[in-house]
Amino acid sequence: MEHIFSGFIKHSPLGRIDARVKTIVALGFVVITATMQSHLALLAALLLMVAVAVVARLSVRVFFKRLAWLIPFAGVMVVVFPFVIPGTPLGQMDAGLFTLTATAEGLEKAILLLLRVLNGVLALTVLTTTTKFKDLLEALNHLKVPTIFTQLMEFTVRYFFVLGDEYKRMQTARKARGFEAGSVFSRKTYQALGELVAVLFMRSYERGDRVFLAMLARGYGGHNHCCGHCRIQRADLYWGAAVMVLPVGLKILELGGYLWPISLK
Amino acid sequence: MANIIEVEDLRYTYRDGTEALKGLSLTIPQGAKVALLGPNGAGKSTLLLHFNGLNLAQEGMVNVLGQEVREENARWVRGEVGLVFQDPDDQVFSSTVWEDVAFGPGNQGLHGEELAARVEKALEAVGMEAFRDKPPHHLSYGQKKRVAIAGVLAMNPRVIILDEPVAYLDPKGKDTLFEILSNLHSQGTTVIIATHDVDLAAEWADRIIIIKGGQTLAQGDTSLLADQQVVREAELRFPVVTQIFRLLPELGLPHQPRTIAEAVGLIRAIGKGEVTGQGLV
Numbered sequence: 001m002e003h004i005f006s007g008f009i010k011h012s013p014l015g016r017i018d019a020r021v022k023t024i025v026a027l028g029f030v031v032i033t034a035t036m037q038s039h040l041a042l043l044a045a046l047l048l049m050v051a052v053a054v055v056a057r058l059s060v061r062v063f064f065k066r067l068a069w070l071i072p073f074a075g076v077m078v079v080v081f082p083f084v085i086p087g088t089p090l091g092q093m094d095a096g097l098f099t100l101t102a103t104a105e106g107l108e109k110a111i112l113l114l115l116r117v118l119n120g121v122l123a124l125t126v127l128t129t130t131t132k133f134k135d136l137l138e139a140l141n142h143l144k145v146p147t148i149f150t151q152l153m154e155f156t157v158r159y160f161f162v163l164g165d166e167y168k169r170m171q172t173a174r175k176a177r178g179f180e181a182g183s184v185f186s187r188k189t190y191q192a193l194g195e196l197v198a199v200l201f202m203r204s205y206e207r208g209d210r211v212f213l214a215m216l217a218r219g220y221g222g223h224n225h226c227c228g229h230c231r232i233q234r235a236d237l238y239w240g241a242a243v244m245v246l247p248v249g250l251k252i253l254e255l256g257g258y259l260w261p262i263s264l265k
Numbered sequence: 266m267a268n269i270i271e272v273e274d275l276r277y278t279y280r281d282g283t284e285a286l287k288g289l290s291l292t293i294p295q296g297a298k299v300a301l302l303g304p305n306g307a308g309k310s311t312l313l314l315h316f317n318g319l320n321l322a323q324e325g326m327v328n329v330l331g332q333e334v335r336e337e338n339a340r341w342v343r344g345e346v347g348l349v350f351q352d353p354d355d356q357v358f359s360s361t362v363w364e365d366v367a368f369g370p371g372n373q374g375l376h377g378e379e380l381a382a383r384v385e386k387a388l389e390a391v392g393m394e395a396f397r398d399k400p401p402h403h404l405s406y407g408q409k410k411r412v413a414i415a416g417v418l419a420m421n422p423r424v425i426i427l428d429e430p431v432a433y434l435d436p437k438g439k440d441t442l443f444e445i446l447s448n449l450h451s452q453g454t455t456v457i458i459a460t461h462d463v464d465l466a467a468e469w470a471d472r473i474i475i476i477k478g479g480q481t482l483a484q485g486d487t488s489l490l491a492d493q494q495v496v497r498e499a500e501l502r503f504p505v506v507t508q509i510f511r512l513l514p515e516l517g518l519p520h521q522p523r524t525i526a527e528a529v530g531l532i533r534a535i536g537k538g539e540v541t542g543q544g545l546v
Contacts (some may be wrong), residue, residue, distance in 0.1 A: 207354075210352070215358070217319055217343060217356075
């Protein structure tokens with residue numbers, strides 16, 4: 001299953017660290033950096049995570065691939081922020097019909113968002129490329145994440161390819177009957193695509209029923225049974241503490257109101 | 266031999282009003298190799314879900330190992346009667362083969378070494394030990410089917426039911442499957458398969474049950490498959506071997522052969538001149 005998340009690093013030094021510790025550290029790191037206000041503190045946290053990523057032998061390519069997934073969401077916001085948030089004008093851009101004005105406040109917000117996103121994505125990429133999917137799910141189960149969430153993840157990954165294959169077969173069958181996706185403005189294309197999605201949805205729904213029936217047939221009673229698990233080692237805890245010291249320290253400083261050089265707001 | 270499953274006057278109507286089973290009765294002897302045949306929409310799938318306690322009798326009765334199947338003992342029945350679904354993608358859902366096979370016995374409350382031993386034994390029975398850490402979506406269809414069977418075997422059922430086991434399997438996959446099934450049968454497991462393949466039923470089964478329109482049309486030995494009236498009513502066809510010998514009425518055979526072995530025996534007898542127009546001499 002580790003192949004799902006392309007870029008799983010075999011023999012990563014972080015691969016040996018207990019998945020529960022890694023999960024807590026990664027999530028804690030994301031929560032802390034997502035609420036940090038200071039650019040400098042965020043930059044420091046980012047440098048730390050980069051160092052961890054280097055130790056984990058994370059490749060730059062894999063990281064940017066993951067980051068690319070966020071472009072439609074955060075990327076757009078980062079680009080738009082400087083122009084929509086009111087404040088002191090920095091410069092103007094002539095875009096033909098209208099003029100865009102960038103503001104200092106907007107730029108600051110954009111940088112803040114960018115830093116938070118980089119921190120979050122990097123931390124989660126390190127987690128998912130050094131932890132097997134199965135171990136990650138087990139860790140989440142141990143951490144008392146409701147089974148509905150972990151099962152949702154597990155089933156999504158398991159049936160992703162089954163549905164993908166089904167989609168490909170349907171597409172081939174359409175082509176075999178002479179269907180070709182027309183232009184973006186063709187009504188026929190949209191209708192065909194709409195039907196495809198609808199049929200795929202119905203099939204998934206029906207498959208869901210059959211999968212559940214097959215689970216009941218093997219005595220499923222609504223909860224997962226955990227198999228044997230090993231204990232968290234002291235080394236795992238040391239690692240976790242080492243990584244968390246900096247972000248937690250920065251957060252405390254920030255909360256404590258030390259308007260010391262770190263917060264250059 | 267005692268009957269391991271008994272069904273009496275079973276009726277089942279779906280919520281949309283479809284009457285799937287209309288007073289169906291049948292018996293399955295312990296240790297039998299049963300082929301359940303019937304046209305599409307005969308109620309086969311609905312019936313199979315009753316054997317496993319997934320559907321409960323609305324009217325009539327289903328007995329497994331002498332106990333009536335009810336809500337209270339449905340979990341127990343699922344351990345005694347294993348059901349292998351037609352599409353292994355519906356059944357094999359875990360992230361690794363090992364975990365999927367461990368799902369059933371885990372639900373039975375096994376853990377640790379006992380669980381591991383069960384899983385290993387089941388994987389061995391289907392020859393999939395080498396794949397224990399593989400994710401199921403990387404396996405071929407036939408391999409997934411074997412994992413699905415292992416997932417049921419790991420629960421140590423006394424009866425194993427397979428819905429259309431050979432559908433989409435390649436010839437080698439079919440051979441492997443039947444090797445697995447004959448091993449199971451020789452260890453005392455009762456095996457039931459639901460199928461449309463009359464040749465397979467004729468060669469493999471020792472008991473034939475034909476259902477149609479939610480009722481039992483006929484049950485007995487494989488001679489049913491050569492019975493013109495039964496075959497026509499059930500919308501089946503004769504096994505290929507029977508078809509050939511039906512075109513040779515001049516042999517004057519009292520019974521039509523149904524399996525390749527029977528046919529070979531007959532042809533040898535013809536070669537030796539032991540068969541005349543009056544049948545076997």
